Amino acid sequence: MNIRDIAARCHVSVATVSRVLNEHPSVSPKTREKVLRVMREEGYTPNAFARGLGLDSMRMVGIVCADVANPFYSRAVALLEGSLRAKGFDTLLCCSGTQLKDKQKCLTLLLEKRVDAIMLVGSAFCEQTDNRHIQRAAEQLPLFLINAQLPLENVTCVLCDEREAIHDLVMQMAPQCKIPLYLHDMTKWAWAGECKLQGFLDGLHDAHLLHDADRVQAVENGVLSAQQCVEGLLDRGISFDGVIASEDLLAVGALKALTKHGIELPIVGFNNSMLCDCTMPSLSSMDNMLHALCPMAVDMLLRRLAGETQPRVVSVQAQLVQRETYRAS
Amino acid sequence: MNIRDIAARCHVSVATVSRVLNEHPSVSPKTREKVLRVMREEGYTPNAFARGLGLDSMRMVGIVCADVANPFYSRAVALLEGSLRAKGFDTLLCCSGTQLKDKQKCLTLLLEKRVDAIMLVGSAFCEQTDNRHIQRAAEQLPLFLINAQLPLENVTCVLCDEREAIHDLVMQMAPQCKIPLYLHDMTKWAWAGECKLQGFLDGLHDAHLLHDADRVQAVENGVLSAQQCVEGLLDRGISFDGVIASEDLLAVGALKALTKHGIELPIVGFNNSMLCDCTMPSLSSMDNMLHALCPMAVDMLLRRLAGETQPRVVSVQAQLVQRETYRAS
DNA sequence: TTGAAAGCGCTAACAA
DNA sequence: TTGTTAGCGCTTTCAA
Numbered sequence: 001m002n003i004r005d006i007a008a009r010c011h012v013s014v015a016t017v018s019r020v021l022n023e024h025p026s027v028s029p030k031t032r033e034k035v036l037r038v039m040r041e042e043g044y045t046p047n048a049f050a051r052g053l054g055l056d057s058m059r060m061v062g063i064v065c066a067d068v069a070n071p072f073y074s075r076a077v078a079l080l081e082g083s084l085r086a087k088g089f090d091t092l093l094c095c096s097g098t099q100l101k102d103k104q105k106c107l108t109l110l111l112e113k114r115v116d117a118i119m120l121v122g123s124a125f126c127e128q129t130d131n132r133h134i135q136r137a138a139e140q141l142p143l144f145l146i147n148a149q150l151p152l153e154n155v156t157c158v159l160c161d162e163r164e165a166i167h168d169l170v171m172q173m174a175p176q177c178k179i180p181l182y183l184h185d186m187t188k189w190a191w192a193g194e195c196k197l198q199g200f201l202d203g204l205h206d207a208h209l210l211h212d213a214d215r216v217q218a219v220e221n222g223v224l225s226a227q228q229c230v231e232g233l234l235d236r237g238i239s240f241d242g243v244i245a246s247e248d249l250l251a252v253g254a255l256k257a258l259t260k261h262g263i264e265l266p267i268v269g270f271n272n273s274m275l276c277d278c279t280m281p282s283l284s285s286m287d288n289m290l291h292a293l294c295p296m297a298v299d300m301l302l303r304r305l306a307g308e309t310q311p312r313v314v315s316v317q318a319q320l321v322q323r324e325t326y327r328a329s
Numbered sequence: 330m331n332i333r334d335i336a337a338r339c340h341v342s343v344a345t346v347s348r349v350l351n352e353h354p355s356v357s358p359k360t361r362e363k364v365l366r367v368m369r370e371e372g373y374t375p376n377a378f379a380r381g382l383g384l385d386s387m388r389m390v391g392i393v394c395a396d397v398a399n400p401f402y403s404r405a406v407a408l409l410e411g412s413l414r415a416k417g418f419d420t421l422l423c424c425s426g427t428q429l430k431d432k433q434k435c436l437t438l439l440l441e442k443r444v445d446a447i448m449l450v451g452s453a454f455c456e457q458t459d460n461r462h463i464q465r466a467a468e469q470l471p472l473f474l475i476n477a478q479l480p481l482e483n484v485t486c487v488l489c490d491e492r493e494a495i496h497d498l499v500m501q502m503a504p505q506c507k508i509p510l511y512l513h514d515m516t517k518w519a520w521a522g523e524c525k526l527q528g529f530l531d532g533l534h535d536a537h538l539l540h541d542a543d544r545v546q547a548v549e550n551g552v553l554s555a556q557q558c559v560e561g562l563l564d565r566g567i568s569f570d571g572v573i574a575s576e577d578l579l580a581v582g583a584l585k586a587l588t589k590h591g592i593e594l595p596i597v598g599f600n601n602s603m604l605c606d607c608t609m610p611s612l613s614s615m616d617n618m619l620h621a622l623c624p625m626a627v628d629m630l631l632r633r634l635a636g637e638t639q640p641r642v643v644s645v646q647a648q649l650v651q652r653e654t655y656r657a658s
Numbered sequence: 659t660t661g662a663a664a665g666c667g668c669t670a671a672c673a674a
Numbered sequence: 675t676t677g678t679t680a681g682c683g684c685t686t687t688c689a690a
């Protein structure tokens with residue numbers, strides 16, 4: 001059932017049917033009613049892509065993340081999808097994994113689908129070496145990086161300043177934590193991970209705290225790994241008086257280790273995930289403001305599609321959400 | 330840059346370029362090379378939808394869930410997306426929310442996009458009253474329900490038998506739990522919720538356990554709500570000797586309440602989410618086998634697209650994952 | 659092995 | 675207000 005069938009059944013031209021579809025004003029009410037009625041009767045559904053072909057816009061945005069099963073990404077995807085849908089855009093979702101080759105393939109697929117824009121979620125898309133695939137995509141359409149930064153022409157970055165977040169946190173905790181511990185997720189190199197780590201180091205420096213080899217612990221991204229790490233430190237008598245983690249999951253591991261040893265210390269995680277309310281005591285955490293970043297990115301996209309020029313980088317400040325494991329004094 | 334441009338630059342016809350694109354054998358190696366080279370030089374990207382228009386398949390599947398920020402749904406979406414991508418299908422993601430009207434709109438949108446199939450994730454899509462929108466969609470294309478069941482023609486259901494899961498769990502726990510408590514998520518009516526609840530009631534009956542008004546507690550979907558509920562019971566001196574929750578989140582709340590009161594009881598959650606490893610003690614939970622369900626659904630979809638007839642309902646058994654809060658004796 | 663041309667479903671410019 | 679028609683980018687049939 002296509003526009004021609006409807007036109008025939010109504011004894012009008014396809015143009016008239018098309019006008020009805022697009023709510024064009026210059027159709028007589030009578031004709032409009034007839035066309036609408038027949039459409040309803042026949043259960044007609046217009047073909048969005050046939051339309052898109054001519055209009056050169058599929059009203060579709062490609063969202064890419066490494067793995068939408070990861071709560072951080074799924075949150076971002078949910079927020080982006082919602083904002084986009086509200087503006088009449090559909091979401092083509094690609095979980096790319098972390099292999100460069102697969103990420104490249106995702107971008108190619110999206111370009112073939114002629115999406116109106118691409119949003120890459122997470123700093124997994126900042127390669128250390130080769131970012132030409134991103135550059136190439138950005139030459140064809142608006143490309144946004146969510147919570148990541150890349151100095152490429154035509155790439156817009158909307159992110160939370162995580163270096164600053166951790167830096168300020170160290171400073172803020174300094175009165176209570178003279179020898180803080182930083183749990184660094186080393187599962188996979190990531191730009192964001194490096195930023196946070198740098199924030200911690202800068203914080204140590206600016207707060208005039210001791211920086212020795214034990215201050216930063218590299219662990220795998222999992223509760224158990226963090227827990228074992230912290231227990232190991234305790235067993236070896238390595239002292240610390242507070243924990244900052246690059247991920248809530250790691251903070252949970254630290255909390256478990258400390259609780260097991262009957263020790264209570266300030267702990268702050270990162271991402272402000274649902275885990276924070278699940279521990280005892282509940283976990284304080286840095287919120288990277290996805291709920292603000294994502295709608296902002298969509299707004300910027302719309303303006304860009306409308307022809308307005310937009311800033312290349314927008315960065316917002318993280319916010320500490322205080323729960324039981326740490327409160328600023 | 331389109332197929333005609335490439336054809337012109339190569340001094341061949343568009344048909345030949347098309348054949349190269351589709352790896353059609355009857356193109357001379359020399360011609361093929363030339364065309365491929367020019368494509369590369371010009372950075373040509375074929376338009377997937379122009380292709381789809383003719384072939385009448387967009388190689389795209391619509392996945393709908395109420396909210397992909399919910400870890401249960403995001404896990405399912407991730408698994409489905411991965412399986413689909415492996416078979417060359419892209420995923421159009423729709424987070425529909427729980428309003429009937431929005432769900433209907435999602436289906437309409439997907440039909441307009443001429444997706445090859447639709448997968449509805451979660452029992453939020455089993456309305457109590459009106460499922461005609463699903464029926465209608467299923468008349469146009471293969472439609473799958475993941476972890477939900479609806480007695481509609483042409484609708485394939487792939488799910489975990491959650492009634493049985495809870496039923497068997499009650500039976501299994503009976504030696505240790507004579508007066509189990511069931512935390513029922515009443516945030517929103519859902520078919521799956523009713524199934525689990527029924528499973529609990531059936532379990533009580535078959536295990537010859539007492540069924541009184543206190544056995545089932547309806548709570549909101551959140552840690553705090555469950556925690557307050559259980560604390561309330563404790564305060565009022567209502568006795569129970571084990572907790573089963575319809576969601577891990579609720580189990581966490583129960584665990585918090587009990588821990589706070591220094592009480593240790595068997596607790597089992599549902600979904601086997603990442604929360605289970607985050608509590609102390611770690612949470613035992615029923616796994617509804619999404620990692621099996623989702624690839625299975627995709628397999629069935631492919632067979633169906635290939636013309637094979639498939640069973641209307643496939644149901645798998647849940648699996649208890651034993652951690653510290655409960656082990657079968 | 660290659661090319662010409664019809665057709666996929668829709669929009670919009672132009673005519674009437 | 676309505677109709678005719680030329681695209682949009684690609685595939686495929688039929689001929690050469």
